[in-house]
């Protein structure tokens with residue numbers, strides 16, 4: 001037995017993915033990475049340590065963690081050509097388009113890592129380079145959008161602090177690391193790190209199953225995550241809360257709209273395909289939002305107040321209760337990013353940075369399982385055999 005499911009052949013033949021990376025129980029609201037509850041990791045671990053746990057299947061020794069961190073920091077700079085590629089995007093380009101393009105372009109800058117049947121050392125290098133460079137690419141996509149120069153990584157800083165410095169630092173003055181913001185970012189990154197076979201992770205596994213390289217598979221995963229029903233929801237939530245604020249804060253009106261089958265509007269950040277209970281990540285993020293905003297002196301942030309009122313209104317409404325619709329990981333995360341000064345267009349990029357270790361772990365597991373190429377089947381409901389009708393006879 002592993003977890004809750006007996007791995008009998010019948011189950012194995014359902015075509016479901018067999019994985020040992022993440023355990024999720026949607027009814028109980030349980031989420032564990034390699035068996036460790038996310039509550040403990042969010043409290044006690046670091047993002048690089050959690051990334052190591054997901055990718056290599058166990059917590060690192062102190063020496064292994066030091067070596068991993070050194071590896072990641074050593075590869076944090078990007079090729080100058082990649083910098084120029086990012087520069088060539090038009091002003092206002094969505095950073096998810098830039099991120100996916102730049103990650104895919106890594107297969108051009110490291111062709112030795114783009115071939116099939118890589119050596120274990122080459123696989124390792126792909127993994128480290130991707131984790132190291134995604135924050136530099138992301139920060140540069142933001143800097144490019146505001147016309148600021150790229151700040152090169154500072155290898156004396158930790159992963160999250162380095163990212164915040166590249167995002168908000170400027171060449172003309174020293175950047176002061178805010179430990180509270182670094183801690184909040186670490187918690188958010190850990191909580192986003194994996195989530196078993198969600199849309200973007202399934203995309204990474206499917207693309208990787210054709211033995212396309214890791215950069216191509218993750219580039220595809222980034223694009224799947226961009227969708228507003230998936231990772232793009234965190235940006236939609238903030239825009240929804242701002243609309244409610246502009247509309248005078250009438251949350252009841254928006255709950256009514258979300259219930260109207262004729263109205264395409266949905267409460268963004270609410271509901272989940274698997275969780276039919278409170279998303280355990282949302283519980284921690286909501287608590288972190290209170291802590292971070294208080295530390296920043298923004299405890300009266302109107303958007304947090306609106307979010308809490310919206311949650312209360314929806315959760316006392318039978319439409320949401322009957323459908324077991326609760327806040328998900330995206331409902332409160334944007335409020336923290338907003339308080340940190342991160343623009344809404346970068347919210348899904350933040351999700352991608354957090355999710356990268358999970359994508360890599362699942363891709364690596366798929367290779368180790370020697371998985372066949374993915375080939376989903378269909379139920380055909382189209383026309384029976386029909387003869388061709390020449391154009392003259394078609395009227």
Ligand code: SDX
Pocket residue numbers: 194195197198199228229230231233258259265266267268269270271272273274323325328329330
């Ligand atoms: C993520 O899979 C993962 O693990 C994803 C993720 C991860 O970590 O990778 O957890 C990250 O993607 C979180 C979800 C972010 N998306 C949103 O917050 C967008 C808003 N949510 C919905 O679009 C929806 O809840 C989904 C897409 C998340 C889940 O949709 P499902 O499981 O396909 O549910 P459904 O669309 O079949 O809805 C069931 C019913 C429907 O009503 P009826 O047809 O029964 O009358 O619930 C309603 C839906 O209309 N419903 C909502 C709603 N979500 C579902 N109604 C109003 N507001 C909502 N948010």
